[in-house]
Amino acid sequence: MGILEVKDVGKRFGGLQALGDVNLSVKENTCHAIIGPNGAGKSTLLNCLVGKLIPDTGSVMFDGNSVLGRSPHEINQMGISRVFQTPEIFGDLTVMENMMIPLFAKRDGAYRLHAIESVQAEKGLIQQAEEMLAEVNMLDKREMHSASMSRGDKRRLEMAMCLVQDPKLLLLDEPTAGMARADTNNTIDLLKEIKEKRDITIAIIEHDMHVVFSLADRITVLAQGTPLVEDTPENIKGHPKVQEAYLGETQQV
Amino acid sequence: MLGLGKKDASLLLVVVALTMLAPFILNPFPSDSGMAQFNAGYPDLMQRFVIFGIFAIGFNILFGLTGYLSFGHAAFLGVGSYSAVWMFKLLSMNILPAIILSVIIAGLFSLLIGWVSLRRTGIYFSILTLAFAQMSFALAYSVLTPLTNGETGLQVTLDDPRILGVSATADGSIPVTNLFGLEMRSAYDMIVGPWTFTFSVGYYVCAIVMIAAFYLSIRIFRSPFGMMLRAIKSNQTRMNYTGLNPKPYTLAAFVISGMYAGLAGGLMASMDPLAGAERMQWTASGEVVLMTILGGVGTLIGPILGAGMIKYFENIFSKINDGVLHTWFSFLPDGIENFMVAVIHPFVGKGWHLTLGLIFMLVVTFLPGGLVEGGQRIAKALRKKDKDDDGKSPSTEPAE
Structure with missing residues (x-):
């Protein structure tokens, strides 16, 4: 029994069957990658997990509770954090303020009218935020206006904001899309470090096979809305069905 | 000081000094000089400055922090005024219960309107609030x-019950609004040479309330709650995926700004105990939007400056008629005098809106941060000039 159990999930948009009978089980403290060609339904599946979409059929259980019918903020409170394809951060605020929002949210200090500084001091929030920023190598940018940072920095800030909440499950939606090679490698290293240091389950959607094979413990291949195979990276690499999905039918010569 | 940072505390002190000394500051010209018409230091106008200041401060908590642009805030101001006048009619002419009731009723009313309107964002939210305000106007009218x-508008009359006060005074007139016996209309004239400075009780009551309102707004801006509101303006998606439901925060901000509007409405009725439906009209809602943008959206002091500026134009520029213009240009030959008057005529008197519109366009185009940004730029330029002067001073200073 995994921490995330997806059973027979189907989703239809008008005439398009985006997902059909998806079954997926993500084991605790593993990194599970979901790959597949464009239009395979990866993002739809992810949106069904975080409450942005409600599947037409099936069930999604997280940690023994159903997530269906809950809104995104409630699902986050259950312990699921999501990193977006384009980093979603608070662009008008500084890096440190960005870190404070999830911390206040977790500690429920958000409705207070005391000066920010006193609430921070009382709960040791600054220290927590600094530790987290140090982990993603952003401590020197703490006073920076977050909208003006590079995409790689925004991504790392977004991850720090998710991780500082201590989620049980971290969902990554193409975390290296549009990144330069060096930034991609940094992100891989960062994710490896996170995996080692914390009790955290990671589910990752990714196009970049380099990223997938460096991180994943299990891989599910989606094609046309249904899971093709689920196996270890070693077995996936040479799987004929996977090659077929990505490259089209193998031709007999 | 008072849980404020150093910078905020000094800003508060500046506002306190400005409001307390307003009768002097706004009356720079001797009362019999030609410039006396530019004096704004009479109680009626000073009260309007601070009351609309409160209205704009409250509006800025919603618009400046969360970015939700409401076009219906005049409805809460009107509701506040009606509640206050009913208190004068039924209970007593003491302004304290009247103001408390206006704030409560405006709060409840904004809770209702906010609950519905905040289901939408952006332009749809603005249209919903506008629709509600126009409905309220129609209801009241x-x-x-x-x-x-x-x-006709709601007024106090001689046969109101006023259970804690009197229906009519001993000499058969309507009693005046007061704060535990201190009459709002009473004033003291201080005559210094050619100058006359008027200190009105009503103005100082309003000013003290505004300072309290301003202090509260600083506290909101600098609190975790205020930070959440700024986060909502910045990115609602991330807010949702951080486990925070934006709705209670925006609703709280909406109700707080509605209560500020109710407070302003209550004070308005306390200074002059009548309430009319025109206070709820969409032009009044638009005015507070202009005030906030003109002064500087999301800044602390901006809304007060914007409110002051618009009220000054409304009351001073609108009084300049052709007769006044002729006296200004009387030193010119007749033809040129008439020409000058004809050129300036559309911008003053009834045409004061034109001047205001031009200024508004200039501010929005060149100073998107409003008057506050203008002030900051001037301060920056001065500081730079100071530095330059310091650098040069040893060589250029003439020996004395």
């Missing part, structure tokens, strides 16, 4: 005549 006295 005709449908609810027994409660609002329709187009």
Whole structure:
């Protein structure tokens, strides 16, 4: 029994069957990658997990509770954090303020009218935020206006904001899309470090096979809305069905 | 000081000094000089400055922090005024219960309107608030005549019950609004040479309330709650995926700004105990938007400056008629005098809106941060000049 159990999930948009009978089980403290060609339904599946979409059929259980019918903020409170394809951060605020929002949210200090500084001091929030920023190598940018940072920095800030909440499950939606090679490698290293240091389950959607094979413990291949195979990276690499999905039918010569 | 940072505390002190010394500051010209018409230091106008200041401070908590642009805030101001006048009619002429009731009723009313309007964002939210405000206006103007006295407006009369006060004074007139006996209309004239400075009780009551309102707004801006509101303006998606539901925060901000508007409405009725439906009209809602943008959206002091500026134009520029213009240009030959008057005529008197519109366009185009940004730029330029002067001073200073 995994921490995330997806059973027979189907989703239809008008005439398009985006997902059909998806079954997926993500084991605790593993990194599970979901790959597949464009239009395979990866993002739809992810949106069904975080409450942005409600599947037409099936069930999604997280940690023994159903997530269906809950809104995104409630699902986050259950312990699921999501990193977006384009980093979603608070662009008008500084890096440190960005870190404070999830911390206040977790500690429920958000409705207070005391000066920010006193609430921070009382709960040791600054220290927590600094530790987290140090982990993603952003401590020197703490006073920076977050909208003006590079995409790689925004991504790392977004991850720090998710991780500082201590989620049980971290969902990554193409975390290296549009990144330069060096930034991609940094992100891989960062994710490896996170995996080692914390009790955290990671589910990752990714196009970049380099990223997938460096991180994943299990891989599910989606094609046309249904899971093709689920196996270890070693077995996936040479799987004929996977090659077929990505490259089209193998031709007999 | 008072849980404020050093910078905020000094800003608060500046506002306190400005409001307390306003009768002097706004009356720079001797009362019999030609410039006396530019004096704004008479109680009626000073009260309007601070009351609309409160209105704009509250509006800025919603618009400046969360970015939700409401076009219906005048409805809360009107509701506040009606509540206050009803208190004068039924209970007593003491302004304290009247103001408390206006804030409560405006709060409840904004809770209702906010609950519905905040289901949408952006332009749809603005249109919903506008629709609600126009509905309230229509209700006050005709449908609810027994409660609002329709187009005449709600007034205190001689046969109101006033259970804790008197229906009529000993000499048979309507009692005046007061704060535990201190009459709002009483004033003291201080004559210094050619100058006359008027200190009115009503103004100082309003000013003290505004300072309290301003202090509260600083606390909101600098609190975790204020930070959440800024986060909502910045990115609602991330807010949702951080486990925070934006709705209670935006609703709280909406109700707080509605209560500020109710407070302003209550004070307005306390200074002059009548309430009319025109206070709820969409032009009044638009005015507070202009005030906030003109002064600087999301800044602390901006809304007060914007409110002051618009009220100054409304009351001072609108008084300049052709007769006044002729006296200004009387030193010129007749033809040129008439020409100058004809050129300036559309911008003053009834045309003051034109001047205001031009200024508004200039500010929005060149100073998107409003008057506050203008002030910051001037301060920066001066500081730079100071530095330059310091650098040069040893060589250029003439020996004395």
